[in-house]
Amino acid sequence: MVTKIFTKEEWVRALKGAKDDYRIYLPVKHKDFHAFELLSDETAPDFEFQNTRLSPKSLIFPQSERMFEYSLDEKDGEAHIVKETPKDFYPQAVVGIRPCDAHALQLVNVNFDNPQYKDPWWVKRLESTILVGLGCNEPCSTCFCTSVGGGPFSERGLDVILHDLEDVFLVKPITQKGETFINKLGQGRMADDTLSDKAEAKARSSLEKVTSSIPTGKLRDKVVTELFEAPFWEEVAFACINCGTCTYLCPTCWCFDIQDEVLGKEGDRIRNWDSCMSPLFTLEGSGHNPRSEKCQRVRQRFMHKLKYYVDKYEDGVQCSGCGRCVRYCPVNIDIRHVAKLMNDFAQ
Amino acid sequence: MENPYLPYPVRIDEITTETEDKNLKTFKLVFINPEDEEKFSYIPGQFAELSVAGKGEVPIGIASSPTEKGYLKFTINRVGLVTKHLHNMKEGDVMGIRGPLGNSYPWDEMEGKNVVIIGGGFAFTTLRSSIVYMIQPENRKKFKDISVVYGARTPGLLLYRYELDQWEQRDDIKMHITVDGTDDPDWKYNVGFVPTVTEQKITSAENAIALVCGPPIMIKFTQPVLEKLGFPSERIILSLEMRMKCGIGICGRCNIGDQYVCKDGPVFSLAQLKELPNEY
Ligand SMILES: Cc1cc2nc3c(=O)[nH]c(=O)nc-3n(C[C@H](O)[C@H](O)[C@H](O)COP(=O)(O)OP(=O)(O)OC[C@H]3O[C@@H](n4cnc5c(N)ncnc54)[C@H](O)[C@@H]3O)c2cc1C
Ligand code: SF4
Ligand code: SF4
């Protein structure tokens, strides 16, 4: 596959030229954060960020998604029959996704696309998406991707990776899908060895800038019931205010709720992101609630990410080390600390 | 790609009020597209998501047996949003059904064994399915003795009264129907709590497997009785409930440890549950 060089102006121009063939999403600067936005002629993308506040997970798994629709009008011959909402799955490219967030999509994929059931919306949308990663020259102090199977230039889950070399991007295709996309863009020139070497050296040096880590090596061998009953959960959960920020921002959280919504005689069945931090999550009609207490819910979040997932898929933890939950938790509950408690726990 | 969230359309064929408090009704459902019936091939112990357009979905155990062709039966307690609405629906109304979902009772393991069925209250639905299935002539020979302990608070709260009386007449199944109490002078069955009656009537765990469904309190007190009789926890089988949405192990709602009750369950042996966090 051919690695190319684009000046930053060329790169944005080339993307703008391809926006009829692909829906292209790019990071755009807002006051104090970056967010992915659909590219239009007016969009001014900005690649100077550590990470976007929200991962682009919602471009594959929308925060709110219409699943089905139906009529409740008795005059309609098909009243009450639930039908699939038509969707287009137009090819889309997410340009500037960080490697941890692409890794996160891989971690979530095993849930939505499993041997027994396939979630059709997730599968089709992921298939129609090209992930163009932007390697991290300056990882945040809270990033710990390297200890959970990723890295600032990890190519896991990406179709293309960009290396930011000050005034140019080195654009390296990883998959066939990625190469097709780059070819469609036209423009750019072949990368020469000097620039390729420079990109590699930069990637290597950024690896050393990831100074944070979590221990995970002993999680697999812990007895689940013992870890569940461990004495530290009360203390871990003590300050939590159950705001749900951690689950909402997390690129590897996938839980959702299903609700019906009716307007007049038309109705939709919708799914929405949900959070295990809410007491309603497990509240049964009878009033019984296996996780009525905050401590139980905090434990569920960490046990799911660091133990249940590890046991179920035997492919590491359900965390890509993006550090969002660490940065945004209003009471500083830190997964790195909890992972250490869990990993070090001895009965 | 099959959409596992899409319900099959069904029509309510018949609604029977089961209990004197009118809180339980049995719905007989018929597929609107006959070809869907074949796709919905189930075994006792599985459940389905019943879908009411405009209201939502509820997971409900399948109360009919696969040996009963042409329809499905569900017995539904009136609880909240969806089930209250269901109780107000009429014969002929259109709704949806998604499934079959979940594992089932361990039928391979049950073959050649004495089967002890213990049920309490309205959690008798998939046990009814199992009994109807087992006493079908071509299936009956696969099992040794079948004993049933089934209890409710009062006679009027027992489900499937018409069938219970019929099963009492048969000699290939031992019925031990019981109520917590009654002032009915004509009551001809047992009086006493399910765990007590189990202790009196079930005499051996020899080559036996027990299926237990009921309210948590009944399960709590039945368990030691079975253990005292000598049932190893591998042969005590329970069916669990948890709040559910997707029913297919994707929405993340119903886990106990790394198991999803909707997909890996709802049926677990006590031995399996002992290895999972106690959170259900
Ligand atoms: C495997 C399984 C089998 C079941 N079999 C039966 C049965 O045969 N007969 C019967 O009457 N009931 C059964 N239930 C319980 C039944 O699903 C709940 O009573 C029902 O979902 C309550 O819904 P609601 O909308 O009326 O109540 P609300 O409290 O308004 O519930 C709103 C939503 O919460 C969820 N929910 C609430 N309670 C439960 C619960 N206990 N279990 C799962 N989801 C819940 C549902 O998604 C429901 O749509 C079963 C539950 C499970 C998990
Ligand atoms: S962000 Fe912090 S306070 Fe909020 S729910 Fe998560 S752990 Fe609790
Ligand atoms: S758990 Fe925290 S650090 Fe890990 S992926 Fe989720 S938000 Fe990022």
Ligand code: FES
């Ligand atoms: S109900 Fe969705 S995972 Fe079980």
